[in-house]
Amino acid sequence: MSLTNATPEAAAKAAKSASHILATLPASARNDALTAIHAALSDAKDEILHANARDLELARKAAADGQLKDSLVSRLDLGKKGKWEDMLKGILDVRDLPDPVGKITLRTRLDDGLLLERVTAPIGVLLIIFEARPEVIANIASLAIKSGNAAILKGGKESTESFVAISRTISAALAGTKVPNGAVQLVTTRDAIAGLLDQDRHIDLVIPRGSNELVRYIKTNTKIPVLGHADGICHSYLTADVDEKTAVDVVVDSKTSYPAACNSLETLLVQDKALNTVFPAVADALLAKGVELRCDGPSKAALSGKQGNIVDVKQEDYDTEHLSLTLSIKTVSSLEEAVEHINEHGSHHTDTILTSDKELAERFMDAVDSAGVYWNASSRFADGMRYGFGTEVGISTNKIHARGPVGLEGLMIYKYKIRGQGHVTSVYGEGEGQRRFKHETLRLEDGH
Amino acid sequence: MSLTNATPEAAAKAAKSASHILATLPASARNDALTAIHAALSDAKDEILHANARDLELARKAAADGQLKDSLVSRLDLGKKGKWEDMLKGILDVRDLPDPVGKITLRTRLDDGLLLERVTAPIGVLLIIFEARPEVIANIASLAIKSGNAAILKGGKESTESFVAISRTISAALAGTKVPNGAVQLVTTRDAIAGLLDQDRHIDLVIPRGSNELVRYIKTNTKIPVLGHADGICHSYLTADVDEKTAVDVVVDSKTSYPAACNSLETLLVQDKALNTVFPAVADALLAKGVELRCDGPSKAALSGKQGNIVDVKQEDYDTEHLSLTLSIKTVSSLEEAVEHINEHGSHHTDTILTSDKELAERFMDAVDSAGVYWNASSRFADGMRYGFGTEVGISTNKIHARGPVGLEGLMIYKYKIRGQGHVTSVYGEGEGQRRFKHETLRLEDGH
Structure with a gap:
């Protein structure tokens, strides 16, 4: 993870490059990274809770002045009973989920020696915009790494100290793993959201975690697909x-x-x-x-x-x-x-x-x-x-891609692989002397 | 099908209402509608080809004046060898595909007597914007009805006469079926595209069929998700x-x-x-x-x-x-x-x-x-x-929902059904005396 002051475009480009490396790492390398993050956060508990206490102090003052809601202050508090332990446990829970990458979901023999396969693949680069809860950073970093996606994280200003402390810890932990540096980036630059929402060439999906107002603002201001719900009536x-x-x-x-x-x-x-x-x-x-x-x-x-x-x-x-x-x-x-x-x-x-x-x-x-x-x-x-999805990216009221509670599956897409032996299209057709496709559905567990 | 001069909002609202009825029709009713459309178009061949000839005459004049590309004129021509027959055959091909609606793709026993099911469902309302080829109307109407989606069709002005003739025929055919009137609407109003692209409350997916310029224009001008490819490099x-x-x-x-x-x-x-x-x-x-x-x-x-x-x-x-x-x-x-x-x-x-x-x-x-x-x-x-998808909605270079060649599956989403016996959430938890979820994965073919 890197803590970046780069421009939104540079951050998005770096994330895209990292996503291409991340997508080719085996499950073991992605899981090892989650083990390393878990260990590093465990070791850094005191330092992170101190940083969180500084955020809390400012937030309590702001609340006393009527500038911040009390409920927001409460959500900031990483020291609340069970919260820290839940955050750490969540990382290992995500690690222990089945690998979502590279699952074969369709196999068809198009013709002799010409095999079509549909295989699950990471979406690419996720932009996660969240409000107060600092534990979301560990949660989302875990989900992104597990699913082979790069992520750009933009948090609310009330929890900056906590974010920076968690981010530094995760960054140091990842340096010893195969996950590339740009794969998880925390953007701390103020007012970076508008710039990030313009990066539809490099960012593939926006996931807002916060109020309905945040979700609506984002949907109105980007061409990137948004996974989120508008209301719950x-x-x-x-x-x-x-x-x-x-x-x-x-x-x-x-x-x-x-x-x-x-x-x-x-x-x-x-x-x-x-x-x-x-x-x-x-x-x-x-x-x-x-x-x-x-x-x-x-x-x-x-x-x-x-x-x-x-x-x-x-x-x-x-x-x-x-x-x-x-x-x-x-x-x-x-x-x-x-x-x-x-x-x-x-x-x-x-x-x-x-x-x-x-x-x-x-x-x-x-x-x-x-x-x-x-x-x-x-x-x-x-x-x-x-x-029973083990973890949740959010709840979607979208009508495409993912609907309802979204687990790791919602962070995946697929690609089609064809393995041939010099096959060309021009010989196929309905005319005399032309080849017909076989389109034979194969069982998913068959060997090649 | 109705040929509408309604405002974009009224057309979109009517399509949404119709989609709710269409989504509950059994496969037999949707298939019967395709049989009826096929028969009606067969009977109306002369009338439709005459209308097409009038479009062609205007287009050839425009081409002679340099206002239209020759390739566009060629694409307009429904009388070209095999085109009419292919269009008719396509309707029956789509009809004979397996029903994509209501397929169970996940079953979990959450607890005793509490069953979760994920079931495929239509997306809702599709907006199809296409350029010259008039046969697309029959193709897309078939795909929409088969998949239980309502569709609003907006065609290029060069083929208006053909569209109107095909549309009237389909409309008359559907009047004798269970498919509601608003389920397939042809919008002939000039300049209706911008208004339709604003209907993100009622329209769930835009599918452009035409040039890269058309796709790019649409992506830039709507909040509705767009299924289409930008380029093929x-x-x-x-x-x-x-x-x-x-x-x-x-x-x-x-x-x-x-x-x-x-x-x-x-x-x-x-x-x-x-x-x-x-x-x-x-x-x-x-x-x-x-x-x-x-x-x-x-x-x-x-x-x-x-x-x-x-x-x-x-x-x-x-x-x-x-x-x-x-x-x-x-x-x-x-x-x-x-x-x-x-x-x-x-x-x-x-x-x-x-x-x-x-x-x-x-x-x-x-x-x-x-x-x-x-x-x-x-x-x-x-x-x-x-x-081997039998038919194609288009080829997608999107990173979410559907990627690569998109068949009927790309017009589907899912919903979650839970069948309980008065189950409530407050009794579940990790504490003493609280219930744990079972999260038992069931085979898809098991009975309820």
């Missing part, structure tokens, strides 16, 4: 024939287990028939957890006489990611109406149906155009760790 | 130890079988040791085919005394897609130098090595950062039909 469709405990458990978990998360519930769609059956129990459980219910007419009427925070919903609530203990509620008469509302007002993140009718659930999951469609399960399962 | 690395016949056959086919194609050879990298062994025979064969050889010093010296079109190369030739019988030639001393030149000057399309050394070939294929890397085979194999 998640819905649950509550039908009359669901088991009451299932409905209460899932809605409460979806809404209250971490209201600021993008996979939390924002809108509850209540089947009209459920208004006076299962809905009141769900509402009671939510009110007991301090949730504000923003109701339309029928749902408010169904709750008349209840104590708690029940107010009238406004139309714009249905297009709002509350990220707090606030829930928009709307009454619908049918699956079709629920699906239409979700496809129109949702953010295509994660939407759930609560029903004991399997056929209805399958229709819902086929018709809702979202990255995650769940039946009788909390929207908060939308997460790379929970899906 | 393909290389061949000629080593000294290759069999002479292999070298001659492959280089001649790569350069001369269709010089205007993006997968044609533009630069020959000659190993210095090959200059006086196999290179002269390759040069003779190229010169005999009328190829202009643009040589650096050493390669020119190796050809001294030969008759034919041999000139000095300029540095910018190495960054030029000639698309004609012109070949840039450069001498290199090693595999590393060849790879570095290709990664720096190439367009990451298709590059080949000519050698009998398997180990060298494998190193080349791993190190060259291109969609296609071939050993002893012509670069012109880079083609969806030749790869």
